[in-house]
Amino acid sequence: MPNSSMIIYGKNINMRTVTTKDAEFIYNMRQNQNKTKYLSKVTGTVESQKEWIKNYKRREEEKKEFYFVIESKDEKKLGLVRMYDFQDESFCWGSWLIKEEAPKTTAIESALQIYEFGFYSLGFEKSHFDVRKGNDKVIAFHHRFGAKIVDEDELDYFFNFEKSDYEITKEKYKRYL
């Protein structure tokens, strides 16, 4: 269903899956030059973003991918985050983008909700993701959460994060849940 959303309810944020109505928001977020330096380039128009979302909604229905708008409780759009590349035991997440003016806890809360959903609702044992070399703030974020660099290439560090390590992190950050 291209215009329905699944919603995850967090403490100060909700995460709802995107619909074609979010095409303009996604497009504008991905056009922000200083924020998207370490993300892959999105080309095209609002119209082609809409097309992409239509195709994505099929993958969402099959539970192969989830693309969320991060929102405040009063439905102000704060950012975006995506789960994809689901393997046997591990899910990938990324396309993580939060507005400068979002409340300070948005990053931690959205990461926690991703792990809660990935480990407990979808049943994965592990998470994997890559971060561009030089994206030091984000690398530090994942290290503090307990994720480990397991590989690298010229462009990226490849991280793994085990559910068993998440259980420890979760205890530490329970005030954000």
Ligand SMILES: CC(C)(COP(=O)(O)OP(=O)(O)OC[C@H]1O[C@@H](n2cnc3c(N)ncnc32)[C@H](O)[C@@H]1OP(=O)(O)O)[C@@H](O)C(=O)NCCC(=O)NCCS
């Ligand atoms: C990646 C992104 C979504 C993270 O959001 P962010 O708000 O910048 O995250 P921060 O690391 O600044 O964390 C937010 C606050 O929580 C704090 N924080 C983060 N992790 C914490 C932790 N484990 N314990 C305590 N505090 C923590 C930070 O110190 C920060 O507070 P401060 O501003 O007072 O220092 C955002 O930087 C962004 O949109 N970046 C551009 C796109 C991008 O690079 N995406 C990632 C691709 S892999």
